[in-house]
Amino acid sequence: MTTISAAEPSRRDFLYIATAAVGAVGAAATLAPLIGQMSPDASTIAAGAPVEVDLSPLAEGQIVQAFWRSQPIFIFHRTKQDIARAQAADWRTLRDPAPDSARVKAGHEQWLVVVGICTHLGCIPLPHQGNFDGWFCPCHGSQYDSAGRIRQGPAPLNLPLPPYQFVSDTKIRIGETAPANA
Amino acid sequence: MNAHRSIALAATLAASLSVAAMHAASAQEAEAPSREHWSFHGPFGTYDTGQLQRGFKVYREACSTCHGLKLLAFRNLSDPGGPSFTEPQAVTIASGFQVTDGPNDKGEMFQRPGKIADRFPPPFPNDQAARAALGGGLPPDMSVLAKARGYEAGFPWFIFDAFTQYQEDGPDYIHAILVGYEDPPAGVTLPPGAQYNKFFPGHAIAMPKPLSDGQVEYTDGTPATVDQYGKDVAAFLMWAAEPKLDERKRLGFQVFVFLIVLTGLLYFTKKRVWHDVKHDPELIESRPPPEYPKS
Amino acid sequence: MSANSIYKPQNPVMQWMERRLPIASLIHSSFVVYPTPRNLNYWWTFGGILSFMLGAQIVTGIVLAMHYTPHVDLAFNSIESIMRDVNYGWLLRYLHANGASFFFVAGYAHIIRGMYYGSYKDPREVLWILGVILFLLMIVTGFMGYVLPWGQMSFWAATVITNLFSAIPGVGDPIVTWLWGGYAVGNPTLNRFYSLHYLLPFVIAGVVVLHVWALHMVGQNNPTGVEPKTEKDSVAFTPYATAKDAFFIGVFCLFLAWFVFYIPNYLGHSDNYIPANPGQTPTHIVPEWYYLPFYAILRAIPSKLLGVIALLSSIVLLAFLPWLDTSRVRSANYRPLYRQFLIVFFLVVIGLGYLGSQPPEGGYVIAARILTAYYFVFLLIILPLLGLFETTKPLPNSISESVLREGVPVGASAPPPSGARG
Numbered sequence: 020m021t022t023i024s025a026a027e028p029s030r031r032d033f034l035y036i037a038t039a040a041v042g043a044v045g046a047a048a049t050l051a052p053l054i055g056q057m058s059p060d061a062s063t064i065a066a067g068a069p070v071e072v073d074l075s076p077l078a079e080g081q082i083v084q085a086f087w088r089s090q091p092i093f094i095f096h097r098t099k100q101d102i103a104r105a106q107a108a109d110w111r112t113l114r115d116p117a118p119d120s121a122r123v124k125a126g127h128e129q130w131l132v133v134v135g136i137c138t139h140l141g142c143i144p145l146p147h148q149g150n151f152d153g154w155f156c157p158c159h160g161s162q163y164d165s166a167g168r169i170r171q172g173p174a175p176l177n178l179p180l181p182p183y184q185f186v187s188d189t190k191i192r193i194g195e196t197a198p199a200n201a
Numbered sequence: 202m203n204a205h206r207s208i209a210l211a212a213t214l215a216a217s218l219s220v221a222a223m224h225a226a227s228a229q230e231a232e233a234p235s236r237e238h239w240s241f242h243g244p245f246g247t248y249d250t251g252q253l254q255r256g257f258k259v260y261r262e263a264c265s266t267c268h269g270l271k272l273l274a275f276r277n278l279s280d281p282g283g284p285s286f287t288e289p290q291a292v293t294i295a296s297g298f299q300v301t302d303g304p305n306d307k308g309e310m311f312q313r314p315g316k317i318a319d320r321f322p323p324p325f326p327n328d329q330a331a332r333a334a335l336g337g338g339l340p341p342d343m344s345v346l347a348k349a350r351g352y353e354a355g356f357p358w359f360i361f362d363a364f365t366q367y368q369e370d371g372p373d374y375i376h377a378i379l380v381g382y383e384d385p386p387a388g389v390t391l392p393p394g395a396q397y398n399k400f401f402p403g404h405a406i407a408m409p410k411p412l413s414d415g416q417v418e419y420t421d422g423t424p425a426t427v428d429q430y431g432k433d434v435a436a437f438l439m440w441a442a443e444p445k446l447d448e449r450k451r452l453g454f455q456v457f458v459f460l461i462v463l464t465g466l467l468y469f470t471k472k473r474v475w476h477d478v479k480h481d482p483e484l485i486e487s488r489p490p491p492e493y494p495k496s
Numbered sequence: 497m498s499a500n501s502i503y504k505p506q507n508p509v510m511q512w513m514e515r516r517l518p519i520a521s522l523i524h525s526s527f528v529v530y531p532t533p534r535n536l537n538y539w540w541t542f543g544g545i546l547s548f549m550l551g552a553q554i555v556t557g558i559v560l561a562m563h564y565t566p567h568v569d570l571a572f573n574s575i576e577s578i579m580r581d582v583n584y585g586w587l588l589r590y591l592h593a594n595g596a597s598f599f600f601v602a603g604y605a606h607i608i609r610g611m612y613y614g615s616y617k618d619p620r621e622v623l624w625i626l627g628v629i630l631f632l633l634m635i636v637t638g639f640m641g642y643v644l645p646w647g648q649m650s651f652w653a654a655t656v657i658t659n660l661f662s663a664i665p666g667v668g669d670p671i672v673t674w675l676w677g678g679y680a681v682g683n684p685t686l687n688r689f690y691s692l693h694y695l696l697p698f699v700i701a702g703v704v705v706l707h708v709w710a711l712h713m714v715g716q717n718n719p720t721g722v723e724p725k726t727e728k729d730s731v732a733f734t735p736y737a738t739a740k741d742a743f744f745i746g747v748f749c750l751f752l753a754w755f756v757f758y759i760p761n762y763l764g765h766s767d768n769y770i771p772a773n774p775g776q777t778p779t780h781i782v783p784e785w786y787y788l789p790f791y792a793i794l795r796a797i798p799s800k801l802l803g804v805i806a807l808l809s810s811i812v813l814l815a816f817l818p819w820l821d822t823s824r825v826r827s828a829n830y831r832p833l834y835r836q837f838l839i840v841f842f843l844v845v846i847g848l849g850y851l852g853s854q855p856p857e858g859g860y861v862i863a864a865r866i867l868t869a870y871y872f873v874f875l876l877i878i879l880p881l882l883g884l885f886e887t888t889k890p891l892p893n894s895i896s897e898s899v900l901r902e903g904v905p906v907g908a909s910a911p912p913p914s915g916a917r918g
Binding site: 037048061062065066068148 | 229276294316317318459460462463466467469473
């Protein structure tokens, strides 16, 4: 092969660089749908729409489990003693400090709505068990109180609060914080 | 002699094919549908939102009692590139349908108004119920009907169609069926329960004429004729079958521009890479002097 | 070959790697400095295009497999869910379906090149046979893939093609039952087709490695059929062949994009958008376009067993091309009679393709029989005889000479010896 003369390196190089750059853009653009197709699809997102739960059948002290976005949600109709004990705890010394008022909605303190997944490794804790009037996780022994806060065991955080709001005194919509549109 | 032999072979080939083609023409059953103008035809075609909304109205009022749309969800009605109803409108449409849900705490299935995430409920619980209710006929679900129907355009149309991007044989067929009801010609007897349709293969269609002029009210001033209903509902069904058409053609244009640019650059790159080989001084030097013609 | 034909890494990391697994030097010798004839035309780019398409089909197939459900009640709807709900699902599906068609377009172009330029001749017989094996694997893979959407054509194509095996005397019916996993095409059939459709492309990739290895042992053929003799006849694979391949892959992608974005259902059949109904056969069962010539041959023969044998032998006979063709001249550019018969052969195959799409009635049947006869007469009678009796044009002395002189050496009288290697 003959060597290419040094007289026109800039024009040749520009062409090769431009081609490589456009090719790289094409490769990246091709990658985008291949990666994006693994994100939740439209029907999954639609199935994750807010869910309404009627609270009237729950007696005082009763805990029920609903599902939202395939996650279990605990709904706890707390008795006055449950509320008192939760408020009396010295929340600043807890592993994940939170006052009881931050765990419920103002004016609806008897209703605790938390995601029922142990923040340790993901098991569903058992209700009305443990030493703190809340939940006991059988997998590794974490214990939550009547405000869903971690009190004992390996879990690092309180049971998470899902977005929810009261559409009436006896009905909540889980999955929405802003007021619903007409 | 070589040329004659190849001509003879080519002629045999052409003769065989033309004999075959003539025979095929006589075996045609139904007439081919007319090719309508569709707003979504061609590289820059898009759905006409107004037409899709009218088409949905026709579907809702004239077709939905028998024909399902089970692969569509109510939320699709407010997706971009479709009828583009607002979300509240889609919620209202959804609540107009009864959807089976359950089991409830008593273990029973129950009916409730549709929500936006629900799919269109089937008009009959199963095929046997449909046949029992309709005297034996089974109305097909229409979710992909516009892609499941078509007609053979024959040679040479199928070659031109690849260049003109004709993909609307389904909507053309559906429109033709809806306007194709007429009295059977003299001497033609139909099986019991069937009606005569000019464009249906075999001409005996089990579906009774579904549309008449003025049956569905159009509030935007479009003429309320069977022909218009046919076009609007066919366009709606094309959207139901291919909701991503607008996005596909738009992305296609971008991809085409990109590929033309990239291929052009690759062409010039190839030319530049090969330049020295094609003008190889060693080869040029070893080229013998040109031959002079013998006198 | 120039002085830098042996890869000597300067980078210490690469030196470390080279001693343990010399991939870099393998790529360097096979795809960078590898000597390629300088006169290859664009018909030689289809090998690279086929590799590109194999990669594209595997990638799109794997991501589609993340969303597809191989069950008779769910398959059709899972693909509709891909089309409607999965992000860019419609694009992936149309790329995969049209990509299969374009895989065959490139495959047929590659075969045409091989037949026209005599690329199957000594010493490339094994290369060619591996190619026939790849073609068969492609056919089986494509067939099983088409069954997966579980539309009317999917189901009935599966029924018709698996029923071919019942033509085998004696063991035919038990074989078909074994293939089906039941008394008819059903869920077990769908599941195993899915498993094998996922597997076979990787088998294809393995055979492609053998194919390229066999190629590199003997080197590329070229349009003159005369082997490279000196350094002047060849250029390095990179950047010369690479640049040419890359450009034509771009052109190829433009054609593919035309189909994927604007006429994505043109090559398919509308009946496959009807969910499979085991109780109702479509009026006209038609395979995808790339199988049509062989389908026509199958239907042209009135006997069931002979039809199946004709179908299989129409492909398997191709493997014997190196021995059926007795000519010692490779390229059809220098074989005027062969060239004409071969062009008619290609037209016959196109004609058979058209006939395969039509109902097997009347004039179509007669035409199919005539064209099928030519197909086999060409391979079994014309090819062997041509080699013995054809007068070929004189070959150039070398590739360089042909590049200069367009194929006619100065002062040549008798044809020089053909391109068989000493």
